Amino acid sequence: RPAGAEFLPLSRSLVNIGQTFPPVAVLALAVPAVGFGEKPTRIALFRYRLLPIFENALTALPPLPGNVMEAARGAGMTGWQRLMKVELPLSAPVILGGIRLSVVIGLATATIGSTVAAKTLGEVIIAGLISNNLAFVLQGG
Template sequence: MKAWIPHILRGVLLAVLIAFLVSPDWFAPLLKPLLQDNAPAIYNHGSLLTLTLLHLRTVAIATVGAIIIAVTLAVLVTRPFGAEFLPLSRSLVNIGQTFPPVAVLALAVPILGFGEKPTLVALFLYGLLPIFENTLTGLTTLPASVMEAARGAGMTDRQRLLKVELPLAMPVILAGIRLSVVISLATATIGSTVAAKTLGEVIIAGLQSNNIAFVLQGGVIVGALAVLIYDGLSAIERLLARRAGLTSRS
C-alpha cells in the first residue's frame, strides 16, 4: 500500500493543478486571507491556462533544440575522428552556465527584440550542459562486453550507435534531459521581463502590486509542473533502464 502513496499524491497534485488552471475562481476563497485592500485573489490580466501552455511551449522548444545540439556534439566527440574536439565542445556547452540567464537576455534583446526569442536563446544555452554531460557519460560507460559482441556480430559503426549505444545510454541521457527541463521551467519565468508570455507575468504582476496571491499562484504552478514533469520523466527513465537490462524489475 505504501508504494502507491506517491502515485496517489501525484494524481491528486495533477488533478488540483488542472482544476486550478481551468476554474481558478474555485480557489479564490483560499487565497483571500493573503490579500489587502480588496485586491483580486486570482490573476486577472490574462488566462492562467494560456500562460501555462505558452510557458510549456517555450520550455519545450528550447529543450528540443538543446537535445539536438548536445546529443549530436556528444556523439561526435565519442567517435575516434571527433575526440580531439571534446575540450572545445565542453567550452561551448558551458557558455550557458557561465553567463546568467538575465545577462543572456540583456545581450539577446538588442539583436532579437523583445518577446519569446531572447528567452529561447537563454533556455537553450542553459539547458545544453546537463544533456551533453549525461550523453557523454552514457556513451563512454557502456559495457565493453556488449560493444565487443556488437562488433563481433558484424555491425557497422552507425548500426552500433543506433541499435546498441544510444538505446543503452538512453536512461542516462534522459536523466540529463530531465534536469534540463526542470531548470528551464524555473528559468523561463524571467522571460516575462522581456515581454515573453510565461508564468513570470503572474509573479511580476504580484510583485508590482504587492499581491502575494499572484506571486503564490505563479510560483506554485511552476513548482507543480516541475514536480509532475520530473516524476514523469523519471518513470520513463526507469522503464528504459529495465528494458535495457540495466536494473531489476523489483
Template structure:
C-alpha cells in the same frame, strides 16, 4: 502505486486550477492586502501556462538535438580531440546568467519569446551534453565486443547498441534541463515573453503575495510532475535494458 496515484491527483488539481482559478479564490484571499484581488485575471492563467510550456519544450528540444549530436561527435575516435571545445560550448549557458543573455540578445532579437528561447537553449545544453558523453563512454565492454563480433559497423553499433544503452542516462540529462528551464523561463516576462513569470512580476509590483504564490505554485507543480514523469521513463528504459537505477 501510491506515488502514481498522488501524481494523478496532483495533475488533476493543477489542470483544474489553471482552467478555473476562480474556484480557488478563497484559498488565496488570506495572502492579499487592502481588498486586492486574490486571482490574477489580466491574462488567462491557462494561456500563460501553455505558452510557458511551449517555450520550454522548444528550447529543450533544440538543446537535446545539439547536445546529443555534440556528445556523439566527441565520443567517436575522430572527434575526441574536440571534447574540450564541445564542453566549453555546452558550458556557455551555465557560465553566462540567463538575465545577461536576455540583456545582450534583446537589442538584436527584440522583446518577446525569441531572447527567452535563446537563453533557455543555452542554459539547457550542459546537462544533456554531459549525460550523453557519460552514457556513451560507460557502456558495458562485453556488449560492444559482442556487437563487433556479429559484424555491426560503427554506424549500426551507434544506433542499434550504444544509443539505446545510453538512453536512460540521456533522459536524465533532459529531465534536469527541463526542470531548470521551467524555473528559468519565468524571467522571460521581464522582456514581454508570455510566461508564468508575468503573474509573479505582477504580484511583486503590486505587493500582492497571492499573485506571487499562484505563479510560483504552478511552475513548481509542473516541475514536480515533469520530474516524476521523466524519472518513470528512465526507470522503465533501464529495466528493459536490465540496469538497476537508484530511486
C-alpha cells in the same frame, strides 16, 4: 567517438562557459539582437538547458562494457549501427535523466522571459510584485 575526440575539450569548455552566464544576462544580450518577446527567452533557455543534456550524453556513452561492443562488432554491425542499435539504447536512461533535468531547469527559469515581454508565468509574479499582492507572486511561483 574517436573521430571527434579532439573536439571534446573545446566543446566541453564552450558549454561550461555558456553555463556560467545567468539567463538574465543572456536575455540582456539577446534582446538587442532579436528584439523583445519569445525569441530571446528561447535563446536563453536553450543555452541554459544544454549543459545537463550534453554532460549526461558524454557520461553515458563511453563506459559501455567492452564485451557488448565486441559482440556488436562480431555481429557485423557498422559504427553507425552500433551507435543506433547498441550504444544509444543502453545509454538512454542516463541521457533521459539529463533531458529530465533540463526540463526542470527550463520550467524553473522560464518565468524570467516575462521581463522581455514573453508570455510566461513571470507576468503574474511581476504583477504581484508591482501591486504588492503576495497571492499573485505565490500563484506565479
